[in-house]
Amino acid sequence: MRWHDPQKPGGFGRKNPPRSPGHGLGRTPKPFAGQTATQSAAPSSAARTGLLSLKRKSLRFLPENSLAGGTLPWVIGIMVFLCTLASIFAFALHQSMGDWADKLSQQISVQIVTADGKARRQQADAALALLPTIPGIENAVRLSDAESKALLEPWLGAGNVTDDLPVPILIEVTTSPGARIDLAALEAQVQKVAPDANLDDHERWLVQLNRLSTSLQMVALLVVGLILSATAAIAAFGTRAGLSAHRASIEIMHHMGAEDGLIAHEFRYRFMLQGLKGGLGGLIAGLLVMLTLGHFASQIGSGLVPDLSLSALAWLLLILLPIFAALLTMMAAHVTVHRELAGYS
Amino acid sequence: MSNRFVKFENVGMRYGMGAEILQDISFVLEPGSFHFLTGASGAGKSSLLKLLYLAHRPSRGIVSMFGDDVTTAHRTALPRLRRRIGVVFQEYRLLDHLSAIENVAMPLRLAGGGDDHKIREHVEELLMWVGLKDRMHAKPPTLSGGEKQRVAIARAVIAKPDLLLADEPTGNVDPQMARRLMHLFAELNKLGTTTVVATHDLELVHEMGGPVMHLQDGQLSSRHLPERARGPVSATDPSRPNLSANLSSDLSS
Numbered sequence: 001m002r003w004h005d006p007q008k009p010g011g012f013g014r015k016n017p018p019r020s021p022g023h024g025l026g027r028t029p030k031p032f033a034g035q036t037a038t039q040s041a042a043p044s045s046a047a048r049t050g051l052l053s054l055k056r057k058s059l060r061f062l063p064e065n066s067l068a069g070g071t072l073p074w075v076i077g078i079m080v081f082l083c084t085l086a087s088i089f090a091f092a093l094h095q096s097m098g099d100w101a102d103k104l105s106q107q108i109s110v111q112i113v114t115a116d117g118k119a120r121r122q123q124a125d126a127a128l129a130l131l132p133t134i135p136g137i138e139n140a141v142r143l144s145d146a147e148s149k150a151l152l153e154p155w156l157g158a159g160n161v162t163d164d165l166p167v168p169i170l171i172e173v174t175t176s177p178g179a180r181i182d183l184a185a186l187e188a189q190v191q192k193v194a195p196d197a198n199l200d201d202h203e204r205w206l207v208q209l210n211r212l213s214t215s216l217q218m219v220a221l222l223v224v225g226l227i228l229s230a231t232a233a234i235a236a237f238g239t240r241a242g243l244s245a246h247r248a249s250i251e252i253m254h255h256m257g258a259e260d261g262l263i264a265h266e267f268r269y270r271f272m273l274q275g276l277k278g279g280l281g282g283l284i285a286g287l288l289v290m291l292t293l294g295h296f297a298s299q300i301g302s303g304l305v306p307d308l309s310l311s312a313l314a315w316l317l318l319i320l321l322p323i324f325a326a327l328l329t330m331m332a333a334h335v336t337v338h339r340e341l342a343g344y345s
Numbered sequence: 346m347s348n349r350f351v352k353f354e355n356v357g358m359r360y361g362m363g364a365e366i367l368q369d370i371s372f373v374l375e376p377g378s379f380h381f382l383t384g385a386s387g388a389g390k391s392s393l394l395k396l397l398y399l400a401h402r403p404s405r406g407i408v409s410m411f412g413d414d415v416t417t418a419h420r421t422a423l424p425r426l427r428r429r430i431g432v433v434f435q436e437y438r439l440l441d442h443l444s445a446i447e448n449v450a451m452p453l454r455l456a457g458g459g460d461d462h463k464i465r466e467h468v469e470e471l472l473m474w475v476g477l478k479d480r481m482h483a484k485p486p487t488l489s490g491g492e493k494q495r496v497a498i499a500r501a502v503i504a505k506p507d508l509l510l511a512d513e514p515t516g517n518v519d520p521q522m523a524r525r526l527m528h529l530f531a532e533l534n535k536l537g538t539t540t541v542v543a544t545h546d547l548e549l550v551h552e553m554g555g556p557v558m559h560l561q562d563g564q565l566s567s568r569h570l571p572e573r574a575r576g577p578v579s580a581t582d583p584s585r586p587n588l589s590a591n592l593s594s595d596l597s598s
Contacts, residue, residue: 061451066442256451256452257455
């Protein structure tokens with residue numbers, strides 16, 4: 001029995017106020033000294049909420065690692081991994097489609113289509129002489145006969161393109177960057193010297209390319225959105241599991257006058273950490289996969305596979321992904337705690 | 346200073362759609378008063394305590410705590426009131442992963458009061474005072490029933506609540522310890538804490554004296570035990586150790 005014997009001096013014996021320093025407590029017990037501050041009542045509710053969100057220290061009313069430990073960071077890691085891949089796909093697509101479109105939009109093809117081989121050559125020469133003198137046009141290059149044949153071979157078969165086949169002459173015109181060329185006016189101008197010339201600025205092609213690129217990006221974005229919603233749902237689920245696993249402790253805290261905000265703070269903080277942990281893992285895994293794919297792609301050679309290099313903005317967004325996942329997890333926990341606790345008595 | 350009265354007016358309580366566990370309960374707990382709450386098992390003691398520590402709402406009637414009507418108060422208004430109430434649960438309800446000292450410090454931390462060092466010092470002092478000097482850093486699962494009891498009591502009183510509720514606080518300890526714990530409550534009461542001790546240990550009630558709220562079949566009857574005068578529990582019996590004399594002098598010094 002550790003209770004102080006009340007009859008002894010130094011205990012709570014009524015007749016012995018003076019205490020010998022060596023005995024028992026060794027000094028005057030003042031269990032309620034210094035209590036006026038806390039008793040004088042609870043701080044205002046506003047002050048408490050302020051404390052809570054900014055500098056409130058965790059009260060550790062839940063055991064360490066007892067919340068959302070184990071599986072949650074893994075699941076969030078997987079989600080962020082998938083998000084990383086989808087984002088990289090979208091960014092790379094955007095980048096390479098953009099590059100391609102830029103290149104195409106600076107190109108105009110001039111086709112001289114006539115069965116008369118002599119006229120074709122004359123018109124081509126005239127067009128070649130005229131085109132570089134027109135403002136906004138950087139240069140005009142005639143595709144050699146061999147090159148023209150090479151373009152046809154996939155359709156006609158190698159060796160079937162005979163010299164007497166009237167293959168149209170192609171002139172690739174490159175416009176100055178930023179120059180606005182009126183295609184119809186240019187065509188009229190060219191047709192004065194080369195009546196059989198057709199001009200094509202790939203507009204139709206570009207529109208289709210853009211549509212495809214936009215759709216693919218939308219799909220990627222949708223995938224990212226779905227993954228993030230699933231992440232939030234999992235965090236909410238984990239929060240509910242945590243709340244029910246620790247219901248007894250939470251009730252104890254409630255009985256002592258803890259506000260929901262304090263409980264939510266604890267959950268927010270821990271879920272944020274788990275989200276960050278999983279998110280970082282997922283990002284690193286995603287980047288590793290991207291680097292490996294990029295390496296294989298570079299071995300195949302350029303041109304075939306779109307370049308996997310990313311813009312600075314894309315990198316920034318990727319790096320923000322785990323932080324975003326952490327914030328999302330935290331918010332889901334916050335909302336869930338408040339919603340669930342509102343159902344408590 | 347805000348109102349420190351606790352007032353029940355025609356309070357009834359039921360769980361869900363069940364029959365009324367408590368009926369027509371009316372009483373006023375004057376600030377600084379000391380009450381026993383007695384009654385057979387199932388008479389509604391725990392339910393009445395639940396109403397008192399704001400874990401449950403009455404199904405009819407009015408409960409007012411320190412001047413606030415809690416019958417219809419929004420649940421966000423309750424924590425502020427709960428912080429003025431100390432509860433010693435029958436089953437202790439300590440946080441098992443925290444040491445005794447951390448458990449006892451929790452109400453002070455919740456009140457947001459003072460720096461950590463001061464809180465610790467203060468908690469250590471109280472734990473020494475209840476004789477747990479060597480068990481301060483032990484966690485509840487390693488404590489004996491009596492030790493847990495004292496940790497729970499220390500936690501209930503550390504923030505010097507306006508209302509102290511104890512549910513069978515002597516149920517799990519030997520009679521000698523029971524008496525010591527009761528005297529601790531008496532001392533707190535002397536310092537102005539309204540105290541309600543639920544017990545079925547009638548012998549103890551007789552010994553301590555004071556007003557008794559007796560529950561029978563969900564209804565309350567007040568009575569005073571014949572051998573004692575009215576009013577808060579008296580600690581003037583020379584045959585019994587007096588906690589209050591020293592404590593009061595400590596406080597005034």
